[in-house]
Amino acid sequence: MKTGSLYRRAAAVGSLVLAGALALSACGGDDGADSGSTAPGKDVGDVFAAIKPDPALKAKLAPSIASAGKIIVATDPSYAPNEFYSSDNKTMIGLDLDLGKALGKKLGVEFAFQKAGFDAIIPGIKAGTYQLGMSSFTDNKDREKTVDFVTYFTAGSALMVKAGNPSGLKPDDLSLCGKKVAVEKGTVQLDELSDVIDPAKGTGARTKKCKDAGKPAPVALPYPDQNGANLALSSGRADAVLADSPVIDYAAKQSNGQFEVSGATYDTAPYGIAVGKSLGTTKDALLGALKALQADGTYAKLLQKWGVESGSLGSPGINGAQS
Numbered sequence: 439m440k441t442g443s444l445y446r447r448a449a450a451v452g453s454l455v456l457a458g459a460l461a462l463s464a465c466g467g468d469d470g471a472d473s474g475s476t477a478p479g480k481d482v483g484d485v486f487a488a489i490k491p492d493p494a495l496k497a498k499l500a501p502s503i504a505s506a507g508k509i510i511v512a513t514d515p516s517y518a519p520n521e522f523y524s525s526d527n528k529t530m531i532g533l534d535l536d537l538g539k540a541l542g543k544k545l546g547v548e549f550a551f552q553k554a555g556f557d558a559i560i561p562g563i564k565a566g567t568y569q570l571g572m573s574s575f576t577d578n579k580d581r582e583k584t585v586d587f588v589t590y591f592t593a594g595s596a597l598m599v600k601a602g603n604p605s606g607l608k609p610d611d612l613s614l615c616g617k618k619v620a621v622e623k624g625t626v627q628l629d630e631l632s633d634v635i636d637p638a639k640g641t642g643a644r645t646k647k648c649k650d651a652g653k654p655a656p657v658a659l660p661y662p663d664q665n666g667a668n669l670a671l672s673s674g675r676a677d678a679v680l681a682d683s684p685v686i687d688y689a690a691k692q693s694n695g696q697f698e699v700s701g702a703t704y705d706t707a708p709y710g711i712a713v714g715k716s717l718g719t720t721k722d723a724l725l726g727a728l729k730a731l732q733a734d735g736t737y738a739k740l741l742q743k744w745g746v747e748s749g750s751l752g753s754p755g756i757n758g759a760q761s
Contacts, residue, residue, distance in 0.1 A: 480742055480743050480744075481743075482739045482740075482743045483739075485536075485540065485736050485740060486540060486543055488736075489540060489543035489544055489731070489734075489736060490543075490544075491545065491546035492544055492545070492546075492726070492730060493546070495544065495545055495723045495726045495727050495730070496545050496546045496547070496723065497723075498719040498720065498722050498723035498726070499545060499547065499717075499719075499720050500569075500716075500717040500718050500719075500720045503547060503569065503717070504547070507548060508542075508547050508549070508550045509542070509547055509548070509549050509550065509569050509570055510550050510552060510567075510568050510569045510570070511538055511549050511550060511551045511552065511568065511570040511571065511572050512551075512552055512554040512558070512559040512562055512563070512567075512568040512570070512571045512572075512573065513530065513534060513535070513552070513553065513554065513559075513571070513572050513573045514553070514554060514555060514556040514559070514573045515530045515532070515553055516664060516665060517532075517573075517574055517664055517682075518532060518685075518688050518689075518692075519532055519533055519684060519744040519745065519746060520532045520533045520574045520684065520685075520744075521533075521534045521535060521572070521573060521574065530551055530553070532744065533591075533740060533743075533744040533746060534574065535551060535572075536740050536743065536744075537572070537590065537731075537737075537740055538551060538572055540731050540736050540737075540740065541724060541727045541728065541731070544730055544731060545723060545724075545727050549570075552568065554568065554573075556573060556624060557624070559571040559573060560581065560584055560585055560712060563584075563585055563713075563714045564584055564585070564714070566714070566716070568714075569713075569714050569717060569720075570711055570713055570714070570724075571585070571712035572712075574593070574682065574709055575587070575711075575712055576593070576626060576707045576708065576710070577589055577707070577709070577757065577758055577759045578707075578759045578760075578761060579759045581712070581759075582757050584715070585712040585713055585714060585715060586713045586714075586721045586756060587708075587710025587711065587712060587713065587757055587758070587759070588710055588713060588721055588724045588728065588754065588756055589709065589710045589751060589754050589755055590708075590710065590728055590751055590754050591709040591746075591749045591750075592706050592707065592708050592709070592749050592750075593682045593684055593703075593706065593707070593709060594682070594683045594703035594704055594705050594706035595609070595626065595627055595630070595681070595703065595705050596609065596680070596683040596685075596686035596687065596702075596703050596704075597614075597678055597679070597680055597686070597699065597700045597701055598668075598671065598678065598679040598680075598681070598686045598689060598690055598697050598698070598699055598700070599678045599679075599697065599700045600671065600696070600698075601695055601696055601697060601698050602698070603698065603700050605617070605677055607677065607678050607700055608700055608701045609680075609700065609701040609702070609704055610701055612647065612648060612653055614644065614648075614677075614678065615648035615651070615653035615654055615655065615656055616648070616655070616656065616657070617678060618656075618657045618670075618675065618677050618678075619631060619657065619658055619659065619676060619677065619679070619680055620659045620661060620666070620667035620668070620671055620675070620679045620680075621659070621661070621667055621679070621680050621681065622660070622661055622662075622666075623661065623662055625681070625682075626640070626705070627680035627681055628658055628660050629641045629642075629643075630642070630643045630680075631644055631645060631655075631656050631680070632645060632658070633645060635649075640761065659676050664681060664689075667679050667681065668689060668697075671697065672696065672697075678700075679697075683706075683748075683749075684746045684749060686699055687699060687745075691745075708758050708760070709749075711724060721756050722756070725754060725756055728754050729754065732754070737750075738750070
């Protein structure tokens, strides 16, 4: 993951136990995705059986994809409820996995998900190792220089604290100044805590707010993944966690009362499917398929399954970066 990139992530939940309360995902040995596996989401029935392929949309796929019958999709599966491992620690599940399966059904090709470190996804798409990336990316103008995005969801940042919020921390005031805040590396949340204050690059916003008020800057505690950030809060190494809103909501719900969400979501922006620029009108095929899934109700059911209806994006598009 690259510092300065706008990337929204989700908390990992699987079969391991974090401090006896928060379940975390473990790295599995099988990169194969199977969205039909048992998942902690709501039962909405089989949403895939009724999806019919659209030959006109398939015709917009790059010839290499159409002839292969599959699309290679990179994801970093440690961020529930969007992408993470099931309780078998092998099967990848989540909103992005289910949406990919549904898009594949509509386009008449398989979405072949492969586990990848986030750092490697966009460079891998550029190099041709992967064709798409579905891993809770926030669409932004800097990324659009390398890949195209098909937007499909909205998310913001949110704050998670220990139950009862003993330090009275909030995301919209100065209470985080001088506090230790756990974040995942490469995320927008780490950017806002950066010592480098650069509005043009979107870094140091919270640091500036604290310094302008004559208060010490928050202390960022970056971790390789969201698991580490959550564990830091549980163990007392951190005072709070900043992450994506669906991430924080899901982690708090899975914590058996250990954590809670403080304050409201802020800085909302669209998630996007990263698409290789060499794939021509593949992005148009994806957008058409997504709109078809919205029209037939599949999209809404998938959001309901994973409890993220609030992130519904009414008007998906191509390269919809806000900054």
